[in-house]
Amino acid sequence: xxxxxxxxxxxxxxxxxxxxxxxxLLIAFPLMLGVAMIIYADRKIWAAMxxxxxxxxxxxxxxxxxxxxxxxxxxxxxxxxSAANKGLFLIAPIITFxxxxxxxxxxxxxxxxxxxxxxxxxxxxxxxxxxxxxxxVIAGWSSNSKYPFxxxxxxxxxxxxxxxxxxxxxxxxxxxxxxxNLNDIVKAQQSHVWIINGFVANPLLFPMWVMxxxxxxxxxxxxxxxxxxxxxxxxxxxxxxxxxxxxxLYWLGEYANVLLMCALNAVLFWGGYLPPLDIPVLYLVPxxxxxxxxxxxxxxxxxxxxxxxxxxxxxxLMRLGWxxxxxxxxxxxxxxxxxxMATGHFA
Amino acid sequence: MIQVFAFYLFATLCIFSGAxxxxxxxPVHSVLWLILAFFNAAGLxxxxxxxxxxxxxVIVYVGAVAVLFLFVVMMLDIDFAELRAGFVKNFPLGLALxxxxxxxxxxxxIVRGAGSVALGxxxxxxxxxxxxxxxxxxxxxxxxxxxxxxxxxxxxLLVAMIGAIVLTHRQRTDTRGQNVSKxxxxxxxxxxINLQPEVGKGVQI
Numbered sequence: 001x002x003x004x005x006x007x008x009x010x011x012x013x014x015x016x017x018x019x020x021x022x023x024x025l026l027i028a029f030p031l032m033l034g035v036a037m038i039i040y041a042d043r044k045i046w047a048a049m050x051x052x053x054x055x056x057x058x059x060x061x062x063x064x065x066x067x068x069x070x071x072x073x074x075x076x077x078x079x080x081x082s083a084a085n086k087g088l089f090l091i092a093p094i095i096t097f098x099x100x101x102x103x104x105x106x107x108x109x110x111x112x113x114x115x116x117x118x119x120x121x122x123x124x125x126x127x128x129x130x131x132x133x134x135x136x137v138i139a140g141w142s143s144n145s146k147y148p149f150x151x152x153x154x155x156x157x158x159x160x161x162x163x164x165x166x167x168x169x170x171x172x173x174x175x176x177x178x179x180x181n182l183n184d185i186v187k188a189q190q191s192h193v194w195i196i197n198g199f200v201a202n203p204l205l206f207p208m209w210v211m212x213x214x215x216x217x218x219x220x221x222x223x224x225x226x227x228x229x230x231x232x233x234x235x236x237x238x239x240x241x242x243x244x245x246x247x248x249l250y251w252l253g254e255y256a257n258v259l260l261m262c263a264l265n266a267v268l269f270w271g272g273y274l275p276p277l278d279i280p281v282l283y284l285v286p287x288x289x290x291x292x293x294x295x296x297x298x299x300x301x302x303x304x305x306x307x308x309x310x311x312x313x314x315x316x317l318m319r320l321g322w323x324x325x326x327x328x329x330x331x332x333x334x335x336x337x338x339x340x341m342a343t344g345h346f347a
Numbered sequence: 348m349i350q351v352f353a354f355y356l357f358a359t360l361c362i363f364s365g366a367x368x369x370x371x372x373x374p375v376h377s378v379l380w381l382i383l384a385f386f387n388a389a390g391l392x393x394x395x396x397x398x399x400x401x402x403x404x405v406i407v408y409v410g411a412v413a414v415l416f417l418f419v420v421m422m423l424d425i426d427f428a429e430l431r432a433g434f435v436k437n438f439p440l441g442l443a444l445x446x447x448x449x450x451x452x453x454x455x456x457i458v459r460g461a462g463s464v465a466l467g468x469x470x471x472x473x474x475x476x477x478x479x480x481x482x483x484x485x486x487x488x489x490x491x492x493x494x495x496x497x498x499x500x501x502x503x504l505l506v507a508m509i510g511a512i513v514l515t516h517r518q519r520t521d522t523r524g525q526n527v528s529k530x531x532x533x534x535x536x537x538x539x540i541n542l543q544p545e546v547g548k549g550v551q552i
Binding site: 013017088118119120123124126127130131133134137138141149152153156157159160163180315316319 | 348349375376379382398399402403405406409410411414415417418421480481482525527
């Protein structure tokens with residue numbers, strides 16, 4: 001896009017700046033629209049699994065429900081508890097929301113169609129996702145209230161625990177792809193096993209994908225790992241004291257994070273913007289469409305799990321993270337690197 | 348142009364947040380300013396092309412170390428009077444530390460004026476700029492030239508980790524934990540019995 005603006009007679013620096021801002025808007029606006037629709041989809045799927053109808057009043061089939069909710073929340077009064085730490089109380093939802101958008105900068109939507117094509121793309125994603133905990137922790141502390149504080153404690157312990165195993169899972173992917181650049185990782189998956197595009201068809205990496213999916217649910221605090229907002233114990237967790245737009249920012253940020261996890265599943269294990277099979281006809285469909293279909297597929301899995309699986313107890317959550325996922329993912333780092341060394345992959 | 352702007356933005360914010368870290372009254376605010384300082388330092392690293400170090404800084408310090416800091420500090424019961432008393436008591440020590448740091452900075456500046464330290468090879472020639480990405484260059488160095496130092500650092504960390512676990516580990520006998528594998532191994536046949544007792548008679552299990 002930089003070349004297009006340079007063609008209009010701008011210097012390189014200005015063209016680059018304008019192109020980047022346009023790129024950010026091109027990602028952020030559809031993402032916000034997507035989040036609104038995905039909240040609707042989540043409620044519909046959840047309702048269908050419980051034999052209910054779900055939202056069906058606002059607009060045709062209830063399609064405009066999220067926008068109605070958004071408008072309602074927008075018109076509400078922002079209440080700040082008198083004992084709260086005002087500055088931090090307001091910054092916390094902004095952090096959550098911003099961080100949820102930031103990681104999308106390195107997701108490749110098509111071959112080369114990525115806002116920031118950086119060499120350390122995967123590390124960037126890891127770095128940004130580790131920031132997500134701050135929004136929750138700061139909210140819990142600054143609310144100056146009992147239940148949000150418990151929730152903040154839970155959130156920080158939970159996210160650190162699952163980040164460790166996610167790190168090892170990503171190392172397996174990086175070893176096989178030989179790069180941290182997400183665009184190149186997608187390219188490395190082309191006809192990985194026979195004509196299947198994607199690391200998931202690889203017997204050594206398939207268990208890693210399953211663990212990544214589960215860790216992703218824990219990392220985004222989705223059911224069955226939604227202990228941070230367990231309503232039976234903690235009222236509404238860290239969101240208890242929030243109202244109006246501050247609350248909506250958490251809501252949006254949470255779903256943007258879930259979509260990001262779905263996109264990462266697609267990009268790292270299911271071939272991203274590549275079609276599922278390496279057949280020339282399938283490449284006629286734009287890569288963006290394939291990526292979108294994969295994201296929606298994973299979101300369906302997330303919703304399905306939310307609708308059917310009961311919530312974990314806290315000690316069970318910690319046990320799964322530290323006693324099962326950590327050793328198994330470490331074992332697979334050995335297996336994958338050993339296999340790659342034995343077959344001369346690095347030669 | 349834009350690089351210069353970015354450099355001064357990151358540098359100013361880094362120094363400012365570093366200063367506020369030690370000036371803030373509230374320890375939680377201190378930690379948050381410290382996080383901002385880390386973040387801006389990472390930005391400076393990106394500007395000089397050390398993107399790998401920048402990402403590590405964010406992942407390790409911001410993502411893990413500072414979270415643990417915050418975790419501890421949040422649970423403190425802050426007593427400002429006591430904090431101020433501590434300030435007077437520890438003032439000489441802090442002053443001594445500040446003097447040492449200032450002298451080091453000063454010496455560093457003078458030495459810097461005599462020319463920067465050239466990164467060179469063992470035979471005295473200047474090192475070539477690596478024709479590969481950051482991660483590859485660091486990996487190639489760590490696993491070849493500095494292999495033993497790298498392994499030694501790993502062993503030190505391992506010992507520290509085991510030491511921390513040994514120091515904090517305690518076997519509790521007064522609680523009954525859940526044994527998941529035992530639960531999973533339990534089958535319905537051995538856990539339940541199906542009886543049809545006569546009316547008026549109890550059941551002996």
